[in-house]
Amino acid sequence: MYIAASRTSDLAAGTDRKPALKRVSANVVALGMVSLVTDVSSEMVTAVLPLYLVLGLGLNPLQFGLLDGLYAGATAVVRVLGGHLADRWRRLKAVAGFGYGLSAVCKLGLVAAGSSVAAIGVVLAADRTGKGLRTGPRDALISLSSEPATLGRSFGVHRAMDTVGAFLGPLVAMAVLALSLGSYPSVFVTSFCIAAIAVLLLALFVHDRPATADRAAVSLRAAVGLLRQQDFRRVALWAALLGLVTVGDSFVYLVLQRRWEIAATWFPLLPLGTAGVYLVLAVPLGKLADRAGRWPVFLGGHAALCLALVLLCGPQAGIWLGIVALGLHGVFYAATDGVLMAAAGPLIPRDLRGTGMAVVQTGQAVARMVSSVLFGLAWTLWDLRPAVLVAAACLAAVALAAAIAKPVHP
C-alpha cells in the first residue's frame, strides 16, 4: 500500500521544479537543526574526553575502552526500545526529546562525576542510552514528515546538517579550551548549554507526526509482526548481511595509513576526509536515490567501498590512490546511511515507523560489530592484504546477490 503511494508521488514529483531546500519539509529542516546543534555539543566532548581522562584525571583509557565496548551492545537494545515506546505511546517527539535531554544533562554529569571512574562510566552509559533512545523516533519523524517520493533528499539534508555539527564540535571545543586556558569543565558546561539549545529548538520547532486515522494498537506483537512482513524482513535482512561484509572504519583508516605511509600526525584527519565527502554528497546522492531508486544507490555505495578496498590492496600505492580511496569511503557513507532509511521507511506502516527503523539500524549495527571481530581475526590469521582482499570479495558477492534479490521495488 505504501509502495503504491510512493509510486504515485514519484510521478507527481517529476513535474515539480521548486528549489531543493523548499521541497524538504520544515519539520525535517528543524530536526536537522536539532541534530546539527546536538552534534556540536557531543563532538566537543568526544574530542576532549581522551585528553581529560589521561591528563586531567590520570586514568587509563585502555581500561575505559574495554568498559565502553560493553555499552555498545546495550545501546542496540535501547534503540529498539526507544523506537517501540515512541510508536506505542504515539509520542515520537517526546521520546526523541527525552533522549536528547538525557544526553544534555549527562554533560553536566561529567562535571559532577569529578575524578570517579565509576561515576564517569555511569554518565557515559546514560549519554549513550540517550543517543540510542532518540535515533529511532527521530528517523521515523523525518520519514513521516516527508513526501515518500523525496525521502532520500530529506535524509540527505538531515545527515548533511548532522555532519556540519560534527565538524564544528572540535572547533568549538578548541575555542573553549583557548578561552578558559585549558579548563575541561568549561568544555563540558558549554557542551551542556549547546545541547540545551538543541532541546529548546526541538521543543519549539519540531512537530510530532500527524495523527493517523489508523488507530490500531501498537503492541509488542505488532512489532514482532513487522518481521513477518516479507518486504520489511527482506530489507532488514539484506542490510544486516551487507553489514556483515562491511569493513569497519578504523580498519579502513589503518589500511590507508599503512599503504599510504602517511605521517601518523595526519592520521586523525582521515575520518575528517570521509566526513567531508559525506557532507558534500549526502544531498545529491539522496536525490539520486529518489530518482534512480534507493536500493541501487545503496548498493552502489557498497560497490564504492569495495573499490576503495581493492585500490588499497592493489599493486600501486600512491598518495592519489589514497585520496581516491578515502573519497570512495565518503561516497559509501553518503550512499548508504540515510538512503537505507529512505528505502526502508515506506515499507513500514506509519504506526510502527519508529520500531521498524530502529530494527533495521540495530540489525545493521550488530552485523557491523560482528564484522569487525571477524575482520580482526582474518587480519591476525592471514595478514593484512589477504584479509582485505577476502573482505572485498565477500562484499562484492553479497552486494551482487542483493542486487539480484532486489528487496525494494520502486
Add this chain to the structure above:
Amino acid sequence: MKKIVLALAGTVLLIAAAVVYTVSSRHDTAEAGPAAQLTLAPGQLFYRDAATGRVGAVPLAGTGAKPQLSGLKCDRFAVAQQTAVCLAVKPGTLPAVTDVLVLDGGLGVRHTETLPGTPSRARVSPDGKRVYWTLFVTGDSYAQTGFSTRAGLYEVDTGRLVKTIEELPVFLDDKRYFAADVNYWGITFAPDGNRFYATLGSKGTTYLVEADYGRYRGKVLRENVECPSLSPDGKRVAFKKKVGEGGWRLSVLDLASLQETELAETRSVDDQALWQDDHTILYGLENAVWAVPADGSGAPRQLVGGAASPAVTG
C-alpha cells in the same frame, strides 16, 4: 513569531551562561610566579606541578623544602644522566598532538618530535642515550572503543626515531606471536642500553616482554605485568599488577627467580613506578608523589603534594 523570540532568547541566555562560566574558569587555571632556572644536578626530585603544569624540583634530601618551578610545562617528565624528556600536549590540538622535547642538562631543548596522541609514560634510559614514551592514540569517537597505545623511542646521539615498537617480533612459548591488536606501553631500558622491557597488551591480556634492542626481538616472560620499571641494578622489575576490575597493586618481580613481592601501597596505582635507588620506589597517586620501600616492608609516605610524574637525578 513568539516561538522565534523564545528560541532566540533561550539561545542567547544559554550561550551567555557558557561564556561566563568559561571566562570565569580562566582565573583557576592562570599561572603565576617567576620561572626558576633548573639544571639536572644530582640529588633532586623533579615533578609536574599539578596546578600550573610546570616542572618543579625539590632536594631529594629534604622534599619539604620550598619547590623551584621552571618555566617548562610538561604533562610527563623524566630524567637520567644529563638528558631529560618532556611530553607536552600541543595547546589547542584536537585530537591531541604531543611534543616530545629532548632536553639537555640545563633543560634546554635539544630536539623536538611532534607525534599524535596524549602523553601517558616517559622515561630516559639509564645511560641517558635514549628517551622513550607511550602515547594514547585516538582518532575516533569514544563510542567506538578507539583507544590504543603507541610506544616509541628516540636515540639521542644518532637521531634515530622509532615511532612505534609495534613491529617488534615477539615470541610466546618459543612461537612467534601475531595479533592485529598488539599494543605496547611502558618501556624500560637496562643499564647496558640494549636490553629492555615493555608491556604487551593483546586480546585482553597483558604480558611482560623482555627484548634485545640490537637484535630487535623479544620474548614473553610473564602475564599480568604492566608498566615495568627496571631497578638500577637491573635485577628486578617494579610494575603494576592487575587485581580485580579496575585495580592495580604495585609489585616487584625478581627476574632471576620470577618471585613477586607486593609492596606496602595497598591503593590502586596507575603509574609507571620509578626507582629512586635500589631500595625505594616512587610513583604518582591522588595528586601527589609518594615513596614506598621496594621490598614490601614499611608504609607509603608522601613526598610532594599537588604533583605527578616524579623523576630523580642520581
